[in-house]
Each structure stands twice: as structure tokens, then as C-alpha cells.
Amino acid sequence: MSEVGRLLEKSGYSRKAIEYYLKKVNVGRIENPNVSSVYTGSCGDTMKIYLKIEFNVIKDAKFQAIGCAGAYSSGSALIEMVKGKTLKEAEKITEKEIINFLGGIPKQKIHCACLSRRTLQKAIKKYRNSKTGTNT
Ligand code: FES
Numbered sequence: 001m002s003e004v005g006r007l008l009e010k011s012g013y014s015r016k017a018i019e020y021y022l023k024k025v026n027v028g029r030i031e032n033p034n035v036s037s038v039y040t041g042s043c044g045d046t047m048k049i050y051l052k053i054e055f056n057v058i059k060d061a062k063f064q065a066i067g068c069a070g071a072y073s074s075g076s077a078l079i080e081m082v083k084g085k086t087l088k089e090a091e092k093i094t095e096k097e098i099i100n101f102l103g104g105i106p107k108q109k110i111h112c113a114c115l116s117r118r119t120l121q122k123a124i125k126k127y128r129n130s131k132t133g134t135n136t
Helices: 003-009 016-025 070-084 085-089 095-102 107-132
Strands: 034-041 046-054 058-067
Touching: 003 016, 003 034, 016 058, 016 070, 016 095, 034 070, 046 070, 046 107, 058 070, 058 085, 058 107, 070 107, 095 107
Parallel strands: none
Antiparallel strands: 034 046, 046 058
8 A cells, every 4th residue: 555545544544545645536627518517515625526317327426626535435435435326315315325435434434425416416515406497
């Protein structure tokens, strides 16, 4: 494991979280997404999520972030979790489920999972509003 990986492991990140962070899993953008949305958390970090949606099912998703290892690993995990899910299923995913999926991140980084959850929920809401013609 790299020096960065060892430091992350020491601070409480699981092997899976470290791998997701270092390999930047699901990081990037989607050309012509059905929706994209940006959210900035109270810590000041920002995430953008892109969704490709067909018949209310998330067919593809990617994210970009200006944030910490917690933001990146939980963003990677959340995107992995939502692919193939309906919008209804995806918006119900909790921080706890994201962290369980990763196998653990430091306690003080739990709000970082919240950043990815809120960005996703904002994107889903924006998509729904675009379908009903509601402005947010
Ligand atoms: Fe802001 Fe982690 S410290 S998302």
C-alpha cells in the first residue's frame, strides 16, 4: 500500500474506501446527462453529480468533487450503489448505508457521506421538477 493509503488506513478508512479514493472510482462527467446538480456542504466542500436516467432508473452516474478523502470515497460508493436503482430507491439511501457499503470511514468524516447523499437528492429533485415544469 502507498504512503497515502497507510495514512488513510491509520485514520480509520477501510481498505475499500482507500481504494475508491485512490482509484477515483466513478469520478468524471457524463456527456448529455438527464440531470446534473451541484451541492456545497457546510464544510465548504462541493460535489457535482451527473445522472443518466431511463424510465426512472439510473442507468449511469458520475461525480466530481472539490473535497476530502471522505467526500471522494463516499461519492464513489454512492454512485456505485445507485446504478440500476429507481429514483425512489436511490433517494432513500442513507449515510449509514454508504458507510456500511464502504466498510468504514473515520467518525469525524460521517458528514462527508452526507454531502454525497444531499447532492444526489438535489439532482433527483431537479430532474423531477424538470419533468413537471417546476422551478427550484
Ligand atoms: Fe467536507 Fe469531507 S470535510 S466533505
